[in-house]
Amino acid sequence: MAAKRYLFTPGPTTVPPEVLAALAEPVVHHRGSDFRAVYQECLQRLKQIFRTSSEVLLFTASGTGAMESAVANLCSPGNRVVVVSAGSFGERWAQIAERYGCEVVPVRYEWGETPAADDLAAALRDTNGARAVFLTQSETSTGVVADVQALAAAARPSGAHVVVDAISSVGAVPLEVDAWGIDVACAGSQKALMTPPGLAMASVSDAVWAPEGRSSSPRYYFDWDRTRRAQEQLDSAFTPATSLVVALNVALGLILDAGLEQAFERHRLLGRACREGAKAMGLELFSPDDDSAAVVTAIKTPEGIDATELVSLLRDRYGVQLANGQAQLKGKVFRIGHIGYYDVFDIATALGAVELGLAELGADIERGVAVTKALDVFAEGAKV
Amino acid sequence: MAAKRYLFTPGPTTVPPEVLAALAEPVVHHRGSDFRAVYQECLQRLKQIFRTSSEVLLFTASGTGAMESAVANLCSPGNRVVVVSAGSFGERWAQIAERYGCEVVPVRYEWGETPAADDLAAALRDTNGARAVFLTQSETSTGVVADVQALAAAARPSGAHVVVDAISSVGAVPLEVDAWGIDVACAGSQKALMTPPGLAMASVSDAVWAPEGRSSSPRYYFDWDRTRRAQEQLDSAFTPATSLVVALNVALGLILDAGLEQAFERHRLLGRACREGAKAMGLELFSPDDDSAAVVTAIKTPEGIDATELVSLLRDRYGVQLANGQAQLKGKVFRIGHIGYYDVFDIATALGAVELGLAELGADIERGVAVTKALDVFAEGAKV
Numbered sequence: 150m151a152a153k154r155y156l157f158t159p160g161p162t163t164v165p166p167e168v169l170a171a172l173a174e175p176v177v178h179h180r181g182s183d184f185r186a187v188y189q190e191c192l193q194r195l196k197q198i199f200r201t202s203s204e205v206l207l208f209t210a211s212g213t214g215a216m217e218s219a220v221a222n223l224c225s226p227g228n229r230v231v232v233v234s235a236g237s238f239g240e241r242w243a244q245i246a247e248r249y250g251c252e253v254v255p256v257r258y259e260w261g262e263t264p265a266a267d268d269l270a271a272a273l274r275d276t277n278g279a280r281a282v283f284l285t286q287s288e289t290s291t292g293v294v295a296d297v298q299a300l301a302a303a304a305r306p307s308g309a310h311v312v313v314d315a316i317s318s319v320g321a322v323p324l325e326v327d328a329w330g331i332d333v334a335c336a337g338s339q340k341a342l343m344t345p346p347g348l349a350m351a352s353v354s355d356a357v358w359a360p361e362g363r364s365s366s367p368r369y370y371f372d373w374d375r376t377r378r379a380q381e382q383l384d385s386a387f388t389p390a391t392s393l394v395v396a397l398n399v400a401l402g403l404i405l406d407a408g409l410e411q412a413f414e415r416h417r418l419l420g421r422a423c424r425e426g427a428k429a430m431g432l433e434l435f436s437p438d439d440d441s442a443a444v445v446t447a448i449k450t451p452e453g454i455d456a457t458e459l460v461s462l463l464r465d466r467y468g469v470q471l472a473n474g475q476a477q478l479k480g481k482v483f484r485i486g487h488i489g490y491y492d493v494f495d496i497a498t499a500l501g502a503v504e505l506g507l508a509e510l511g512a513d514i515e516r517g518v519a520v521t522k523a524l525d526v527f528a529e530g531a532k533v
Numbered sequence: 534m535a536a537k538r539y540l541f542t543p544g545p546t547t548v549p550p551e552v553l554a555a556l557a558e559p560v561v562h563h564r565g566s567d568f569r570a571v572y573q574e575c576l577q578r579l580k581q582i583f584r585t586s587s588e589v590l591l592f593t594a595s596g597t598g599a600m601e602s603a604v605a606n607l608c609s610p611g612n613r614v615v616v617v618s619a620g621s622f623g624e625r626w627a628q629i630a631e632r633y634g635c636e637v638v639p640v641r642y643e644w645g646e647t648p649a650a651d652d653l654a655a656a657l658r659d660t661n662g663a664r665a666v667f668l669t670q671s672e673t674s675t676g677v678v679a680d681v682q683a684l685a686a687a688a689r690p691s692g693a694h695v696v697v698d699a700i701s702s703v704g705a706v707p708l709e710v711d712a713w714g715i716d717v718a719c720a721g722s723q724k725a726l727m728t729p730p731g732l733a734m735a736s737v738s739d740a741v742w743a744p745e746g747r748s749s750s751p752r753y754y755f756d757w758d759r760t761r762r763a764q765e766q767l768d769s770a771f772t773p774a775t776s777l778v779v780a781l782n783v784a785l786g787l788i789l790d791a792g793l794e795q796a797f798e799r800h801r802l803l804g805r806a807c808r809e810g811a812k813a814m815g816l817e818l819f820s821p822d823d824d825s826a827a828v829v830t831a832i833k834t835p836e837g838i839d840a841t842e843l844v845s846l847l848r849d850r851y852g853v854q855l856a857n858g859q860a861q862l863k864g865k866v867f868r869i870g871h872i873g874y875y876d877v878f879d880i881a882t883a884l885g886a887v888e889l890g891l892a893e894l895g896a897d898i899e900r901g902v903a904v905t906k907a908l909d910v911f912a913e914g915a916k917v
Contacts, residue, residue, distance in 0.1 A: 154559060154567075161560045161775060172776060173557035175538065176545045176729050178854045183538075209595050209731050211771040214754045221751070249751045339772060345560050347593050347731050347774030366751060367605070367633045370598045387595040388723060390731030390774065391545060392556060470562045 152468035157499045159289045159317055159445040159472055159486035161339040161346050164396070165403060168344055171396040179391050185383045187398050192380060194401035195350055198319060198342070198409065199334055201326035205352045206376045209390040212316035212337030215349035217245050218371035219283075219312045219333045223357070225365040226250030228280040231272055231309065233264045233300065237290035237475045238314055242283035249366050254279065260478060261291045261435055261447075266303035273307040281310040281332075287318035290475045292436025292447040292484065294322055298329045305330055310357060316340060320404055321416045321444050321488055332357050338393060341412070341444075343400040343489040347393045353377070416443040418530040419487040419496055426500040426523030430507075430514050435474075435482045447474070447484045448503075451512045456483040462506050469502040493527040536852035541883045543673045543701055543829040543856055543870035545723040545730050548780070549787060552728055555780040563775050569767045571782050576764060578785035579734060582703060582726070582793065583718055585710035589736045590760045593774040596700035596721030599733035601629050602755035603667075603696045603717045607741070609749040610634030612664040615656055615693065617648045617684065621674035621859045622698055626667035633750050638663065644862060645675045645819055645831075650687035657691040665694040665716075671702035674859045676820025676831040676868065678706055682713045689714055694741060700724060704788055705800045705828050705872055716741050722777060725796070725828075727784040727873040731777045737761070800827040802914040803871040803880055810884040810907030814891075814898050819858075819866045829870045831858070832887075835896045840867040846890050853886040877911040 156163045177184045195205040208214050220242075224230060230251045232243045235258035246253050256272045258264060264284075273279055282304045286297045301311045312333040315324050319334070320341030326334050332354040339346035353373055356362070363374075370387065379386040404412055420443040424434055427448050435447035450456045456473055457480045463469040474482040485499045500519040508514050540547045561568045579589040592598050604626075608614060614635045616627045619642035630637050640656045642648060648668075657663055666688045670681045685695045696717040699708050703718070704725030710718050716738040723730035737757055740746070747758075754771065763770040788796055804827040808818055811832045819831035834840045840857055841864045847853040858866040869883045884903040892898050 154561070156560060156562055158562050161562060161772060164560050169557040169559070173553040175553070176540060176548050176723075177538070178540055178542050178545060179730070181848060181854050209593065210598070210754060211593050211773065213771040214594070217754045220753075226751075245753045248753050337772070339560075345774065345776040346563070346772045347777060367610075369604075369629045369632050370594060370601045371754075387597040388545060388721070388730045389595065390729065390777065392729040393731055393774065393777075464565060470565050 155469045155495070155498055157469065157471055157485050157495065159340070159484055159488060160337070162343065162486060162489040162491070164343050164345060164400065165490045167403065168396045168400045171399040172345070172392050174395060177391060179385055179388055184391060187395055189383050191394055191398035191401060194398065194405055197405055198401060199324065199326045199352045200328065201352045203352055203354050204377055204380055205350050206373060206380065207389065208349045208351070208371060208376070209347060210349040211346055212335060212349050213241065214371060215335035215337070215351040216241065216314060218351050218373065219335060220245045220249050220251070221364065221366045221368040221371055222373045223281050223310055223312070223362070223364055224249055224251050227252065229254060229276060229278060230281045230283060231256060231269070231276060231279045232283045233269055233285070234258070235262050235264055235291065235293060236260050236285070236288035238288055239285045242285070242314065246283065261293065263293050263437060264295045264300060266296065266299040269300055270303040273304060273309065279307055279309040281312055283312050285314045286324065287322065287444040289317045289445055290478065292442050292445045294318060294441045294444060297324070297331070301329045301331055317444055317488065320409070320412055323413055326352050338397050341489045342397065343403065344393060344397040347390050348397055416487065418527060419491060419493065420444070420446060421530060422493055422496045422523040422527045423485055423487055423500070425526040426496065426519040429522035430504055430519040444488055445484050445486045447482045449482050451507065454507065454510050454512055455480045459483055459506050459510060462509065463502050467502050467505065469499065471499065493524065496523050539853045539879070539882055541853060541855055541869050541879065543724070543868055543872060544721070546727065546870060546873040546875070548727050548729060548784065549874045551787065552780045552784045555783040556729070556776050558779060561775060563769055563772055568775060571779055573767050575778055575782035575785060578782065578789055581789055582785060583708065583710045583736045584712065585736045587736055587738050588761055588764055589734050590757060590764065591773065592733045592735070592755060592760070593731060594733045595730055596719060596733045597625065598755060599719035599721070599735040600625065600698060602735050602757065603719060604629045604633050604635070605748065605750045605752040605755055606757045607665050607694055607696070607746070607748055608633050608635050611636065613638060613660060613662060614665045614667060615640060615653070615660060615663045616667045617653055617669070618642070619646050619648055619675065619677060620644050620669070620672035622672055623669045626669070626698065630667065645677065647677050647821060648679045648684060650680065650683040653684055654687040657688060657693065663691055663693040665696055667696050669698045670708065671706065671828045673701045673829055674862065676826050676829045678702060678825045678828060681708070681715070685713045685715055701828055701872065704793070704796055707797055710736050722781050725873045726781065727787065728777060728781040731774050732781055800871065802911060803875060803877065804828070804830060805914060806877055806880045806907040806911045807869055807871055807884070809910040810880065810903040813906035814888055814903040819862070828872055829868050831866045831868045833866050835891065838891065838894050838896055839864050843867055843890050843894060846893065847886050851886050851889065853883065855883065877908065880907050
């Protein structure tokens with residue numbers, strides 16, 4: 150019998166059976182009335198998820214496509230932009246902006262550090278006329294969730310457009326696009342939105358739609374004006390991934406029916422259970438040891454054990470897919486994503502697998518303490 | 534009971550049940566070994582479909598994304614490019630190239646005309662140092678399939694890179710990327726490749742990979758070098774639409790198992806049956822009345838009947854989705870796509886619906902002649 154498979158990475162994530170079933174529905178035409186009804190509902194639900202009254206633009210792309218759309222539509226060559234970076238995805242903002250000829254002013258941290266609003270405010274005071282500030286809400290490479298509300302507030306006096314990579318955070322931790330003054334929030338379908346990869350979103354504030362909000366950079370597929378004009382007529386500029394849109398609409402319905410607050414609380418509690426379980430088996434956390442780390446938990450492997458080996462062993466022997474560290478963290482940390490369609494038994498499975506794997510690789514782990522602790526923390530938290 | 538639905542547009546197209554079933558499989562990680570095996574097979578099969586030994590780059594995007602990738606990677610601002618245009622998708626090449634600051638030399642035809650290799654050769658002789666020539670194999674807006682082999686041959690002496698939009702043609706009509714000297718062929722998943730929309734491809738010839746083959750235009754998500762580097766390691770630059778890749782692999786397997794030549798012959802025969810059926814009920818063709826028109830048949834509505842009304846009526850009353858004319862052809866022609874997972878009974882259904890709809894709108898149509906003729910032509914052709 151084929152081994153059961155468990156997908157516990159920070160994305161793509163496991164999607165609910167209702168969403169898989171929607172994917173298997175016959176293909177419909179993107180300009181037919183049956184698709185338009187689904188499309189309208191989906192676009193409306195995205196606004197609720199982003200907590201914005203502005204249009205959320207929907208692209209057939211991975212999340213990086215939405216990130217590039219922000220740079221291409223907002224920034225002209227030579228524009229000065231501030232990039233707050235404390236990991237792999239912060240660096241991606243810098244790379245894209247450099248590709249578009251921007252002068253990048255980095256506010257750079259060691260990987261694993263949490264960006265501070267004061268640092269951003271100081272950088273903006275020192276930077277003459279920043280066109281935009283690029284932020285990462287959930288830095289998937291380190292497990293750090295930044296305080297985007299405070300960062301956006303710190304950016305406001307500068308007049309720079311505030312752009313947030315919320316790809317792995319939207320639907321997992323609070324994001325208040327309008328209330329926090331976020332001009333652009335980018336997201337992807339394959340994280341807490343419980344849909345396979347392939348759809349990217351960018352909410353764009355009214356402030357940005359002014360004519361002076363446009364860049365001179367070349368763009369076509371990711372052009373915001375064209376995309377918005379189409380969406381306003383329930384049309385799409387180019388053939389969208391219709392099956393994924395139908396699936397996303399089902400997933401968003403599940404999330405909103407249960408309530409976003411419930412999703413946030415579940416993610417907080419799962420993060421806590423994961424951290425406490427990991428610590429109980431004697432492991433050291435790489436991601437912060439507090440409730441902000443509600444998306445992905447990054448854990449150091451014990452001295453002498455290679456995370457690459459652990460991740461391979463868990464995948465090949467037990468069918469449990471965790472994520473290795475990225476770049477300089479490769480081999481040193483492993484990451485457990487607890488995002489989207491995920492419950493405490495998934496935490497128990499992930500930790501149980503880690504326990505078995507580490508023991509096999511020679512670590513001295515007390516049997517069952519991690520799972521016991523995780524269940525305990527969950528039960529306590531769920532009581533509140 | 535809900536009406537049965539029939540999708541007979543030039544894309545998206547109906548996909549086989551095996552492909553739908555693959556879409557509903559649990560999500561896997563894009564860097565896990567099970568996905569890599571599928572990915573490798575899929576990339577290999579794409580080479581067979583394109584008939585090239587070069588890498589076929591795979592993007593999560595609609596086909597337009599692959600088209601933009603060609604302009605962004607090949608063309609720098611100020612480059613002179615020749616665009617052969619005889620419809621909506623030829624114009625798209627011109628629009629994208631203009632957006633990237635190219636000097637566009639159009640070889641423009643009336644919509645519905647078939648581009649001639651001599652015209653292109655003459656234009657290239659008159660154009661000093663064209664960087665690239667942009668062609669459309671199947672102009673979905675008119676039903677014309679251009680002789681890309683002749684056009685590419687006409688372009689060769691100029692040294693310009695030959696770029697072909699093969700989005701609705703690949704897998705439906707012959708395309709010999711290597712043998713015909715095509716530098717870049719763009720395709721999409723949602724036409725003859727029998728997969729839902731969301732994946733785009735670009736084959737890129739070895740000639741283009743030379744360092745001088747690169748442009749100075751900004752690009753990130755659609756950057757060819759990054760994409761190729763990743764694919765060579767069976768990796769992807771960004772999270773791909775894994776579910777669609779798994780589905781595409783199933784569809785490509787079905788096509789290649791039966792043989793590409795069989796697919797071409799089926800499309801030819803379906804086009805013939807569709808044309809003869811339409812003429813038998815007294816309608817006038819807009820697309821060419823020969824076997825080249827194997828992808829989509831564009832048909833004029835009888836005097837006094839609005840194609841918009843016909844398309845709406847067929848969709849709302851009978852669940853049969855055809856396509857209206859685009860731009861200046863809107864209301865004047867309707868289009869029947871016969872692409873991919875399609876057989877003679879689909880032609881019969883489409884023509885039967887047109888017959889019922891036209892009769893209802895007041896046209897004088899002899900009952901059953903179209904379907905009779907289509908079956909007859911098919912039976913004759915299948916004998917050969």
